[in-house]
Amino acid sequence: MDSRRKLSLLGAVLCTVLISAVAAAFLMIYRAGVEQQRERLLDTVQLVGALLKTVAQLDAADSDARRLGLDRLVGAVQIARAHAERSGDGIEIDLARREGNRIVFLSRAPGFGDPTVPGVGNRGTMGLARGEAQPREPSARELDVSASGSVDFAAAAGTPVHMALMGENGSAVAIDIGGKRVVAAFEFVPQLGIAVVAKYDLTVLRAPFLRSALGALALACLLSAFGMLWFSHIGNQLLSYIQNSENRYRALFDYSGDGLLLLGDTFEECNDAACRLWRCRSEDIVGSTPVDFSPPFQPDGRRSEEAARERIELARRGRPQSFYWKHARKDGSLHDAWVDLRPLRLGERVLLMASVRDISEQLERQDAVERLSRAVEQSPVSVIITDTAGNIEYVNPCFEKVTGYRSAEVLGRNPRILKSGETPVEVYEELWRTIGSGGEWRGEFRNKKKSGELYWESALVSPVRSEAGVITHYLAVKEDITARKAAESENRRAHAAIREGRERLKAVFDNALEAIITIDEQGMIESFNPGAERIFGYRASELIGSDVSRLMPAKHGDVHQGYIARYLALGGRRAIGRQRELLARRRDGSTFPFELSVAEVPLGALGEESARIFVAVGRDISERKKAEFDIQRLNAELELRVKQRTAQLEEMVEEMEAFNYTVSHDLRGPLRGMDGFSEMLLDEYADVLDERGKDYLMRIRSGAHRMAALISDLLALSRLGRAELKHQQVDMSALARGVCDALALQHPGREVDVVISDGVHAIGDPVLLRVVLDNLLGNAWKFTRDSSAARVEFGVSGDDGDRLYFVRDNGAGFEPAYAEKIFGVFERLHSEGEFEGTGIGLATVQRIIKRHGGRVWGEGMPGEGAVFYFSLSEEASTSSQVEV
Numbered sequence: 001m002d003s004r005r006k007l008s009l010l011g012a013v014l015c016t017v018l019i020s021a022v023a024a025a026f027l028m029i030y031r032a033g034v035e036q037q038r039e040r041l042l043d044t045v046q047l048v049g050a051l052l053k054t055v056a057q058l059d060a061a062d063s064d065a066r067r068l069g070l071d072r073l074v075g076a077v078q079i080a081r082a083h084a085e086r087s088g089d090g091i092e093i094d095l096a097r098r099e100g101n102r103i104v105f106l107s108r109a110p111g112f113g114d115p116t117v118p119g120v121g122n123r124g125t126m127g128l129a130r131g132e133a134q135p136r137e138p139s140a141r142e143l144d145v146s147a148s149g150s151v152d153f154a155a156a157a158g159t160p161v162h163m164a165l166m167g168e169n170g171s172a173v174a175i176d177i178g179g180k181r182v183v184a185a186f187e188f189v190p191q192l193g194i195a196v197v198a199k200y201d202l203t204v205l206r207a208p209f210l211r212s213a214l215g216a217l218a219l220a221c222l223l224s225a226f227g228m229l230w231f232s233h234i235g236n237q238l239l240s241y242i243q244n245s246e247n248r249y250r251a252l253f254d255y256s257g258d259g260l261l262l263l264g265d266t267f268e269e270c271n272d273a274a275c276r277l278w279r280c281r282s283e284d285i286v287g288s289t290p291v292d293f294s295p296p297f298q299p300d301g302r303r304s305e306e307a308a309r310e311r312i313e314l315a316r317r318g319r320p321q322s323f324y325w326k327h328a329r330k331d332g333s334l335h336d337a338w339v340d341l342r343p344l345r346l347g348e349r350v351l352l353m354a355s356v357r358d359i360s361e362q363l364e365r366q367d368a369v370e371r372l373s374r375a376v377e378q379s380p381v382s383v384i385i386t387d388t389a390g391n392i393e394y395v396n397p398c399f400e401k402v403t404g405y406r407s408a409e410v411l412g413r414n415p416r417i418l419k420s421g422e423t424p425v426e427v428y429e430e431l432w433r434t435i436g437s438g439g440e441w442r443g444e445f446r447n448k449k450k451s452g453e454l455y456w457e458s459a460l461v462s463p464v465r466s467e468a469g470v471i472t473h474y475l476a477v478k479e480d481i482t483a484r485k486a487a488e489s490e491n492r493r494a495h496a497a498i499r500e501g502r503e504r505l506k507a508v509f510d511n512a513l514e515a516i517i518t519i520d521e522q523g524m525i526e527s528f529n530p531g532a533e534r535i536f537g538y539r540a541s542e543l544i545g546s547d548v549s550r551l552m553p554a555k556h557g558d559v560h561q562g563y564i565a566r567y568l569a570l571g572g573r574r575a576i577g578r579q580r581e582l583l584a585r586r587r588d589g590s591t592f593p594f595e596l597s598v599a600e601v602p603l604g605a606l607g608e609e610s611a612r613i614f615v616a617v618g619r620d621i622s623e624r625k626k627a628e629f630d631i632q633r634l635n636a637e638l639e640l641r642v643k644q645r646t647a648q649l650e651e652m653v654e655e656m657e658a659f660n661y662t663v664s665h666d667l668r669g670p671l672r673g674m675d676g677f678s679e680m681l682l683d684e685y686a687d688v689l690d691e692r693g694k695d696y697l698m699r700i701r702s703g704a705h706r707m708a709a710l711i712s713d714l715l716a717l718s719r720l721g722r723a724e725l726k727h728q729q730v731d732m733s734a735l736a737r738g739v740c741d742a743l744a745l746q747h748p749g750r751e752v753d754v755v756i757s758d759g760v761h762a763i764g765d766p767v768l769l770r771v772v773l774d775n776l777l778g779n780a781w782k783f784t785r786d787s788s789a790a791r792v793e794f795g796v797s798g799d800d801g802d803r804l805y806f807v808r809d810n811g812a813g814f815e816p817a818y819a820e821k822i823f824g825v826f827e828r829l830h831s832e833g834e835f836e837g838t839g840i841g842l843a844t845v846q847r848i849i850k851r852h853g854g855r856v857w858g859e860g861m862p863g864e865g866a867v868f869y870f871s872l873s874e875e876a877s878t879s880s881q882v883e884v
Contacts, residue, residue: 038171041185041198048196049187094197098165102150160184164195259356280330295328315341336360382478390414402480404450420448456485514619523548535620537587553585595621725765732760736794739773743781757795768848775841776807783811810865
């Protein structure tokens with residue numbers, strides 16, 4: 001019975017607590033609602049404020065644009081207010097500014113945005129309060145606003161709009177202009193002098209909470225009545241739940257990875273993690289103090305007892321402590337720990353919950369990182385760390401020293417700022433391909449410093465991975481190897497020169513057609529090359545170490561020995577170093593004419609007395625001697641043949657002249673007859689002939705004219721090979737202007753932009769060069785006929801040693817595949833209907849240029865024009881008679 005009374009009493013207490021909790025919960029919910037509205041209002045104000053600042057950033061000179069932006073923004077605010085009133089959302093937004101001692105509302109005017117109303121916006125009256133069907137009697141403040149669209153600044157003190165116009169930004173619960181209690185957020189936009197206020201009526205927010213709270217309290221009372229009946233039934237279950245909860249918290253305490261201890265005056269309880277950390281049993285910890293597990297002094301120099309007492313005292317006063325601490329185990333070893341002290345109130349007692357975490361490994365890693373950092377900072381090579389996109393995140397001082405860039409100048413930039421353009425693109429592609437796949441890349445770069453100086457560097461680039469194996473950064477270690485590369489290059493050049501010299505000497509020695517023999521001061525043969533073996537018939541092994549006189553007939557051998565002896569005795573150089581002819585003896589004893597030169601080669605260093613050798617170079621001149629005799633004989637025969645050939649050529653020239661006369665006279669006569677009779681038919685029988693007949697006669701006349709032009713061009717082409725060249729200074733610019741002036745007179749309706757370079761001169765025949773320009777400029781003039789903006793240009797490029805004259809146009813052009821074909825006789829790339837011509841002009845140009853010792857070629861593209869280049873040789877013979 002006593003237990004049931006206690007349970008009933010406990011049930012009553014719990015019911016009372018339940019009712020109180022329900023009331024407190026609704027109060028908290030109400031406050032949370034107010035805070036939620038406050039956050040929404042702040043977001044709304046910040047958004048409108050940001051839009052106003054954006055409007056303010058428009059160019060001040062473009063006032064219309066800023067006004068339009070502000071009109072649209074305020075209009076949007078009006079629409080939002082109207083929508084909020086219709087939807088019952090409850091949020092209202094005001095835009096206001098201060099004018100003198102008045103506050104003018106910009107967002108409440110029904111006609112805002114009318115361009116006929118001056119100012120930033122219209123002033124208007126406040127609308128009806130939300131939920132009112134008819135206008136209510138306004139308060140004193142509202143009467144002021146309704147009458148003038150504004151309110152007195154001093155009278156509005158304490159309202160959100162007044163606080164905003166005073167420069168405050170934030171939120172508050174306050175009385176609004178309309179006398180309502182609101183939660184409001186406000187912000188002032190100084191660029192426009194406009195205050196933005198978003199507010200929510202607390203009466204609207206409070207009403208549903210009050211109704212819900214009263215209903216919940218009634219329900220709680222009803223539930224309390226019923227709860228008293230079965231509370232005794234669930235009491236045991238509740239006690240069991242509490243016991244289970246205590247067991248769960250005990251398990252959390254016991255199995256935590258950190259050491260957990262309850263500290264009163266001494267340690268009262270500890271978990272297994274604390275025992276493992278201090279390497280002792282719980283009996284060794286319980287009843288001891290923190291000082292018992294600490295060395296006499298901490299790393300900062302303070303006594304452990306003093307520092308521990310201070311930390312514990314602060315924690316007992318309600319100030320939790322987190323700090324680094326050096327612990328001492330029972331076996332005397334030390335370890336580093338991070339300690340958290342939190343007060344824990346149990347009834348009237350205040351205990352401390354101590355959480356101890358071993359950070360020895362963490363500190364070791366930190367020390368390792370610090371050592372690595374110092375090593376990188378003091379490294380004699382450049383170290384660069386980039387993100388996965390290649391943007392620099394770190395460079396060490398050596399990088400700054402080598403490149404001249406300060407760290408602040410390169411952070412966030414790509415290492416490509418060091419590119420010199422001399423490292424092949426394939427090197428960078430291989431680099432990114434290698435490190436992107438997780439590999440390590442080694443190579444060399446030719447880079448450029450900030451000063452523009454080029455330098456060589458050897459680089460090692462590798463990826464940096466996270467613990468999960470994902471590439472997070474790239475590390476580049478670079479060494480300036482400019483001096484080493486220069487030394488290596490110099491060594492390579494020196495070794496290459498020596499090797500090349502040796503190879504050249506050996507190649508010359510082994511492959512020379514001449515005999516090369518080296519002889520010492522005693523006249524003994526030291527070397528005998530393959531050329532000498534071929535000439536004399538001896539193998540080298542047969543003669544090396546023998547006297548050189550074996551290669552001479554007996555009588556000449558004594559003379560040769562005398563030359564060497566006299567040179568050694570007197571130091572003279574008469575016989576040595578000069579080329580001379582003598583008789584030599586082969587292995588079979590036969591003699592032959594031999595051309596010989598001997599040179600002295602000292603074997604020691606310059607200025608030192610040393611041994612000498614003599615290098616003899618000679619050749620068998622038997623064939624030359626025979627050829628000289630044959631040449632003398634052939635010269636006499638050649639003179640006779642030249643006279644005979646000259647007579648034949650003169651006869652051929654006379655026959656060509658006669659043929660040309662025949663072509664000119666016999667072919668032109670019938671053509672003139674065809675043209676004349678066709679013209680008479682057109683004149684006298686025009687009425688009899690129909691259009692087809694007239695067309696046939698016109699075609700006959702056109703063919704006759706074209707045939708006459710072909711005959712004239714062919715005769716001119718044939719005469720080019722026989723005309724004598726007259727080389728003289730020619731003003732090419734003047735020739736080109738004369739040709740273009742004549743073309744303009746022939747085609748008065750054409751508009752062509754003619755560009756002729758001044759001061760262009762050449763050495764050649766002025767008449768023939770005029771023919772060249774007539775054809776090239778005439779073609780350019782003809783083939784730009786269909787161009788909308790025709791342009792013809794003549795000029796020269798290159799220097800005096802390699803001058804190229806050119807004629808360029810923007811006309812019809814031609815296929816590049818036909819660049820060689822166009823210089824053939826009768827070769828045409830366009831039909832007669834498109835462009836007139838005989839197909840001989842460019843062939844004429846080519847033959848004239850060849851006679852001047854030059855060359856001509858063309859370049860073009862269909863529809864993009866063409867350019868013809870030609871060169872002239874000043875050394876061309878003035879008597880050239882090349883037949884063409």
